[in-house]
Amino acid sequence: MKKIILYSILLFSVPFIWSGCKKSNYPGGTISPNIGLFDLRNLYKGSDVTLSTDNMFGSTSISAVVISDHSGKNLPAGILFVQDRRRLNELRGIQIPLAEASNYVTGDSVMINVEGAVLKRVNGNLQITNVSASAIKKVASNVKIIPNRVPSSAILANPDKYESTLLSIVKGTYNPQLAPTDVLSGDKALNDGFDDITLHTEATATFANTIPPISGNYLGIIVNKVGTDGKVVPQHRLRTASDIVTLSSVVEIPAFVISGFIADPMGTDANNEYIQFLATKDINFAVTPFSVVTTNNAGASTPVGNPTNGWATGDIRTYKFNLTTGTVAKGQFFYVGGANKLINSTGSTSIASSKWIRSFNYSTTNGDGFGTKTTNLLANSGNAYGIAAFAGTTVDASTRPIDVVFVSSGGSLFSAGPPAVGYRIGNTDLYDVIDPITLASQPFYRQGTNTLFFAYHPNAVADQGYYYKLGGIYSVTLGKWVKARTSTNFLLTKTSQLNEIEGVFPAPTADNPDGVPSTTLK
Structure with missing residues (x-):
């Protein structure tokens, strides 16, 4: 009996003795x-x-x-x-x-x-x-390779991760812009709205003398090069001429872009919400009119359901301001919103001295063409709200905005139909009317790849006075965002000054040496 027990102990111990003889990271199995x-x-x-x-x-x-x-x-x-x-x-x-x-x-x-x-x-x-x-x-052979879109900023931050992989630089333009006769040969700075990456083309490449498009997708392989300082510099290398997909041969520059807004000031929202814009050119609105439309998709907003008339839905879902008087200069901020012209609702600093192009009491007055008087232009409920700018004052279900931003994604926003209905978008730093990878049509927010949005402020308590500063860099020369907008939400006080929403604020710190700048032109 003792021998049987001893043999049983030995047999049970063998696997543990064997596994202890050799180190391995392998978890088991074949x-x-x-x-x-x-x-x-x-x-x-x-x-x-x-x-x-x-x-x-x-x-x-x-x-x-x-x-x-x-x-x-x-x-x-x-x-x-x-x-x-x-x-x-x-x-x-x-x-x-x-x-x-x-x-x-x-x-x-x-x-x-x-x-x-x-x-x-x-x-x-x-x-x-x-x-x-x-x-x-x-x-x-002919194994399908899943398209891999990677922003240039990610490649530059971690070249080891992306080296020797096939990826797409999407919506690439050249910085500085190339002359009409410039060809691909050599090193070119390719910008995709996130940063500049080097596009390298050998002088002996079969497509070296190709004239590139104004805007395109560039499929290629990341090949590292060691710089003179010993640091690794990633290069993007096309394989053949077919690795370029032309998106545009024309530079489209919106007259102004959305640069910030306050949707829930400290106190009453009625007549106190406003939107900040940055002009990319000199504008005389009496000669060249524009319009701004807001959409509030809170649960109580009517009409309910998906917006069959898009930005022109009206009632208390969408509200329009016509911009038909006044002037702004290139690089100047201007405002549209409530007549109080206060930085943070009742009792706060007046910003009436800044450039206001259209302001009236939207809580007692209907919108220009559509939109019922409302205490809230922009939602506070957690559902999505948006802002769109349009060339001209005629806006209907088919009108495409020159710039558009959304906060959140909740509510009835899009239906694939048929027919498809929703809020139309434009070609911006966040949205694409045509999917740049598949080239499929996607003209609405929440359709295809158009799912990006800015987040609500981190504090769910209402009436805090969070301002949404959309810092980004827009290049007028290139006709594109060279640094996509990111939203920084910070609390305004009753004594906040105009420089906080138009300058660098919050101020630089050791952790953030650049501070938080406003949207700028380049």
Whole structure:
């Protein structure tokens, strides 16, 4: 009996003794022969790594899709670019020096035995070196690659994450703007509304002498370069001429943009809400009229349901101001709203000395053309509210705004129909009338990719006096936002001054050395 008990203890202990003999990160089950590039890249800690089943957690290979195409002669010769999403759906890519790299094209699915290969950083890029052609097995062709839109600011902030991956720079324009005869060859600063990234085109590329569009999508691979200061500089490299999708050959500049507003001042909202705009050019409203429409989608707003007449719905859903008198100069802020012209409702600082183009008591007066008198132009309920600016004073269900912003997403805002109904948007830093990736029509807020919005102020208590400052940089030369607007909500007091909503406020701090600037022109 003692022997039986002893054998049982020994048998029970074997798995624990065995597992204690060898360190492993593998959680159990059958080990995949393929290691994800996310994990493989993490093996590199600053010095060369010879790959083995030990440091690859039992794996021997990678399974990835080819993203390079050397037919355009714009990628580094003899380099195969592959990527995968095998780990946590995190996209990662890597370079493989290979004399036969040009034999593979985008969409080829490959299995590559990397056991014994060396992981090293070359010219700022992580590579798997010492891989022979015989170690690569092509298993499929024409594999669909999911479009990957990445803002340039994210690439510049983390080039290691995006290097050797295929991605789109969307709504790209050049900064500074190119001359009509300029071609792609060389290094160009490509701006997508978030930052500038270098678009590099070899002089020997088949499309080097192509004249690029005013605005376009640029599909390409991120290839790092080590700068003179030793820092890594990401470059965006097209593969062929077809990697450019033309969006526009015309620069459209709105006469003014929405730069801030107060929707819930400290005290009564009636006759005290206002919207701030920034002029991008000199405007004489008597000669060139415009209009501003607000939409309040609180639960009690009528008519209920999706807005079949869009911004022209009227009643207490939408309210219109016609801008038909007065002038503003390029770079000047101006205001539309209640007649009190106070910075934060009753008893607060007067801002009547600033430029007001249209103001009246909207709590006792109907809107210009549509909109019933109301105590709230903009919702406080948590449902969405919006502001739109229009060229001219005629606004109907089909009129497209020159600028538009929304706060929140609740309420009845859009129906796909048919027919589709909702609030129309324009081409702005936040919205696109045509999906820039799929090129599908999406003219309404909440349709397609038009789902971005600014958040309500963080304090749900009403009547606090939060001002929404929409800091951004609009380039009049390029006809686009070179820094997309972001909303900073800060509390106004009864003694707040005009410079708080027109200047840098809150002031710079150690944590935020730039402070919070207003929307600016460039």
